Amino acid sequence: MTANTEIFQLLPHLVIGVGIVLSVVIEISTKKSESILPWFTILIFVFAGAHSIINVYDYQILFGGMYAIGGVTAIFNFIFTIGAAIMVLNAVDYIKKSKMNFGEFYILVQSSVLGMMLMAGARDLFMIFIGLELMSICFYVLAGINRSRMGNTEAALKYFLLGAFATGFIVFGIALIYGTAKSTSIDQIVFAYEYFITDVLFLTGLALFVIGFLFKIAAFPFHMWVPDVYQGAATPVTGLMSTTGKAAAFSVLIIILSAVFTQNITNNFEILFAVIATLSMLYGSIVAIAQDNLKRMLAYSSIAHAGYMTIGLAAGNIESVSGIIFYLTAYAFMNLGAFGVIALIEGSNEENLDINSYSGLNSKSPILAGFMALFMFALAGIPPMAGFFGKYYVFVASIKADLTWLAIVGVFSSAISVYFYLRVVVYMYFKDSTSSIIIKNSFTGLLAVIISGLLVLVFGILPDTLFSIITSVLSY
């Protein structure tokens, strides 16, 4: 393979990387950068996403085994770029409304997406670490982008301290893995996984690494930052962190444990993941019932969703990987849509986040109420929406792995979660308006909500379109 084709294969990454530099130039050289940058950002994201999905069957390992493109990586890149494009579309009016219209916002979003793409394609522990930090550091800044607002800085501090704590675990885990496997290459680790796993030092390293990423996916014992950060950060930023950030962390867990998924090796972490999945699902669903702030409610629901996806990690077979990836795609678009509606209804000073602000929404804005109901049904996992099939595939995989009890707990927990999702719908349709909120018209915000709504419906009504692509690329 010549060097030229290697560069061409990396076109999505190059476009975003050059885009970051160009965005900095645009930001410092013109006064109108705030009106150019969002469209420029969306353009490069859509290009990168389209390029990834067109080349999905073109699986290659580049740069001497450092980096993979195509296959599963391409599907993850699609989630990251299209998710971030929807988020930027939604944020255009939001950041004007809440007076934090800085050009850095878009540059940081681009950098974090580049970091996620590096994580999803990594075939070496170096690449995982660099991608993870590129994503995380941008997220710390994005969480506190409105630095004069107390809630924003508080969210940034909590996210930063807990995120850096998790990084410490990950780096120490990498050190121990490197010491016992004598290599940082994932292929090397996967190749001799069965032999290494008997070494207690390797097992400790892998456990520390996995714990670090359980922080990033917000699973139960490592969830304490989630509600505060999701509530405190700006709404579109929360949407990005909870969907694409979670997908990126899951992509690394899938890569590092790929020996378990593809070679039928005993899953040493089965019990750990099963317990964490159970606790996350039940804790997230039960505590979310008591929340009146919608962002906080969605934060607890995000813990529960991390639990459903962790079922797939516990099951540890190839079906569970495709289940997790489908779930992540579905979750990305339904959650981005839900946060998109919240961002539209939110006032200029972080008000109207309470569930009472949603009472009688149907009479004020039937479109927004309709889409919010769609996303709530999808998150609850009601059949024609994408969320149902995400849960379905993961549960089927866990039954195949003889973890039927885990699937039963999952169904039980989704039954609990229907209560707080439908509560929003009941407020919107069957309660009279108590507050006099004024919804500012935002064409781009509405467009973002409509696009995510359509994607949720498409993946829900025709789940095979995506699922067949995922299963066929997983056979590589």
Next chain:
Amino acid sequence: MNTIPMEYYLLISAFMFSVGVTGVLIRRNAIVVFMCIELMLNSANLALVTFSSFLGDPAGQVFVFFVMTVAAAEAAVGLAIIIAIFRNKLTVNIDEINIFKW
């Protein structure tokens, strides 16, 4: 010359890591918590250099440079966040930074 066995380095590194974790969990000043996180990263660096030296493989030492670079970037962002919160709240005690339920 007698070389120090690898276990000694690893025990020191594990000890430093434990001190860092304990510090993050019990200290309440944001800057001290941040210093404990740096201690965790440095204990990992020590382990990496040890393995690299005893395996005769330079990759671990290269990785240490990446970790140090990233730690510097993280320190820049972290201290900026701590300054921003100090301007709003005039404290860096993480127990007093609680407008949300922690």
